[in-house]
Amino acid sequence: MAENTAAEEVDLDLEEAPEDEIVVLARKWKKKRGSLIMALHELQGRLGFVPRDQAMKLGREMGVPLATIYEVLTFYNYFKLESPGKYIVSVCTGTACHIKGSPKLLQGLEGELGIKAGESTADGEYHLQGVRCLGCCGLAPLASVNGKVYGKQDVDDAHGLLGQVAVDQPTVSAAAEPVDAE
Numbered sequence: 001m002a003e004n005t006a007a008e009e010v011d012l013d014l015e016e017a018p019e020d021e022i023v024v025l026a027r028k029w030k031k032k033r034g035s036l037i038m039a040l041h042e043l044q045g046r047l048g049f050v051p052r053d054q055a056m057k058l059g060r061e062m063g064v065p066l067a068t069i070y071e072v073l074t075f076y077n078y079f080k081l082e083s084p085g086k087y088i089v090s091v092c093t094g095t096a097c098h099i100k101g102s103p104k105l106l107q108g109l110e111g112e113l114g115i116k117a118g119e120s121t122a123d124g125e126y127h128l129q130g131v132r133c134l135g136c137c138g139l140a141p142l143a144s145v146n147g148k149v150y151g152k153q154d155v156d157d158a159h160g161l162l163g164q165v166a167v168d169q170p171t172v173s174a175a176a177e178p179v180d181a182e
């Protein structure tokens, strides 16, 4: 497998400013219809699940009691309250990344991990998902792991990407909205 030397990394780790990210998310959805569900949907898309502390921050910013948030979270099977994996590997399936080969990158990662998009490895280490545009189209095709973006990846980088993840050990901070695997 090719080494990951050509990969460009952009650290979008939001641990330094988690409040800001939640503020942006709350501002985006606060006044829209069905806003709480959509905000929680996007939050889970970014993180792979809805951590309690992030739900509390979102509730504060949107003026929604935590109890109400948990009513929603527990009513819909879609929402996950626990992380589906230690490393949430997201491959962008947005237009720019798709054109530049993200479907093959996703296939490569499926092969490396032995799972399909939307699944987690048996040891709970990795969760793989396709996601919508991450907003870094100039780095297409790209993947992110727990919010850390790895740009200009191709199918030959799949192995190297996972090796780099083992070195970086990014913590869960942000991901992107998952989409149905094609």
Ligand code: FES
Binding pocket: 092, 093, 094, 095, 096, 097, 098, 132, 133, 134, 135, 136, 137, 138, 140, 142
């Ligand atoms: S299409 Fe992949 S980052 Fe925009």
